[in-house]
Amino acid sequence: MKKKSKLNKSSVVCENMNKDSCAFAVSSSGKRCVLEKNVRRSGEEVFVCSTSHIDTNHVTNWIESDRCLEACGLERNVLGISSDSLLDSQFMQKLCSTQCYTGCPNIVDLYFNLAIGEGVYLPSLCQTRGDNKRRGMSEIRSSGYVAPGPTVPAKLMAYASPAMAPTPTGPY
Template sequence: MGSLYFLKIFTLCVVIFAFSIEATLGSIACENLNKDSCSFAVSSNGKRCVLEKSVRRSGEEVFVCSTSQIDADQVTNLIESDKCIEACGLDRNVLGISSDALLDSRFVQKLCSTRCYNGCPNIVDLYFSLGVGEGVYLPSLCRTEGDNKRRGMSEIRSSGYVAPGPMVPTKLMANGSPNMAPSPTGPY
C-alpha cells in the first residue's frame, strides 16, 4: 500500500516538474519577443504575434511585440526561421498582420514558390487564412498563371467598401477652390 502511494506521489511530481520545465524553457509569450523575432511567430497558446510601433512624447519610436487575436492552425511555440522569411519574400520588421501583401504579384510569386509553399507551413497558413478573409482561396491563386493571377488579386482589391463620389460635379476655380455645379434639384 505504501509503495502505491509513493508511486502516485512520484508520478505527480514528475508531471508537475515536466510542465514547469516547459513553462519556463519552451513556451513563447509574444510580449517577451524582441523586434527581430516577433513577426510571423506563434505563441505557446497558438496566437500569432504582431509587431506594433508607438511613438513616445520625445519622438522616439518604440517597437513592441503583442499577442494578436488571430489563431494559428495547429502551430504553437514557433519563431519563424530566417530561411522561411527569405524564401517567402517577407520582411521581419513588418508591422501588424494584413492581407495587403497578397496584392503584390512579386510576393505572391514567392509565396507560391515550391520552397515557400511546401517548406514554410506557418507562413502559408497565415496567408491562407488572410486570403479566405478576403474571399481568395490561396491554392487556386497559386495555381493560376499570369493575367488570371492578377484577376485573383483584383478580387481582394474590390472586396472592400467603396465610398460613392460626389453627388454633383466639382470643378476647380482658377484659385484652386472648388466650384460646385448647381444641384440638379434646384437651389438649396
C-alpha cells in the same frame, strides 16, 4: 493536434520577444505575435511585441526561421500585414513557390486566412497562371476591403500541397 516547433527549450511569450523575432512568431498558447510601434510622449518610437487575438491550430511555440522569411519574400521587422501584399506579383511568386508553400506552413496558414478574408482561395490563386492570376488578384482589388488578418483559423494541413488544401466550403 498542434505542430510542435523545435523550440522546446523555452516557451514563446510574445511580450518577452524583441522586434527582431516577433513578426510571424506564434506563442506557446497558439496565438500569433504581432509587432507594434508605440510613440512615447517624448516622441521616441518604441517597438513592442504583443499577443494578438489571432489563433492558429497548426503551430505553437514557434519563431519563424530566416530561411522561411526569405523563401516567402517577407521581412522580420514588419508592422502588421495587409491584403495588399496579395496584389504584389513578386510576393505572390515567392509565397506560392515550392520552398515557401510546402516548407513554411505557419506563413502559408497566415496568408491562407488573410486571402479567405478577402474572398480569395489561396491555393487556387497559386495554381493560376498569367491573366488568370491577374483576374484573381483583381477580385481582391474590387472588394475594397483590407482585412485586419484572419479571425477564424482555417483547417490547413501542416505540409499540404495546394491541391490538398481545404475547399472554400470546408468548416472554418
